[in-house]
Amino acid sequence: KELMKMWNLHVMKYNYVGDCQIPLACQMFLQMKGKELLEKNLYRNFTLHMCSLHDFGLLSPVALYQTVQMLNQMLADSAEAKEKMRDSLKAQREHWNAVGKFQQPVIIEQKP
Incomplete structure (x- = not known):
């Protein structure tokens, strides 16, 4: 939700008017x-948003790759951001080991 607010404000502020401007908007x-x-800590959310733009044909594979590489470089340059990502991953693993792996999967039956 937070990422989409940031994205929508960005798109409205710079008044992108066509699908061809989406790669520029991302960069x-x-x-x-x-x-x-x-x-x-919205790295994964942004990456998912980029994949969605690609799925809907608004972002080419090359533009997707370049944008994610740009984000990865920003992550590599920031020790604080890397530490936050590590902590987030550690918390997710701990939660999975404590709770998630013991939950029974939900099976949804389809009616003929």
Whole structure:
């Protein structure tokens, strides 16, 4: 939700008018908000958003790759962001080991 608020404000502020401007919007978004994105631990959310844009044909594979590489470089340059990512991953693993792996899967039956 937080990422989408940031993204929508960015798109409205710079008035992108066509699908052909989406790759530029993604790169400018990272230039403007990349540090904030990493500080708020929204790395995975942004990556998922980029994949969704690709799935809907708004972002080419090359543009997707370049944008994710740009984000990875920002992550590599920030020790604080890397530490936050490590802590997040550790917390997810601990939660999975404590709770998640013991939950029974939900099976949804389909009616003929």
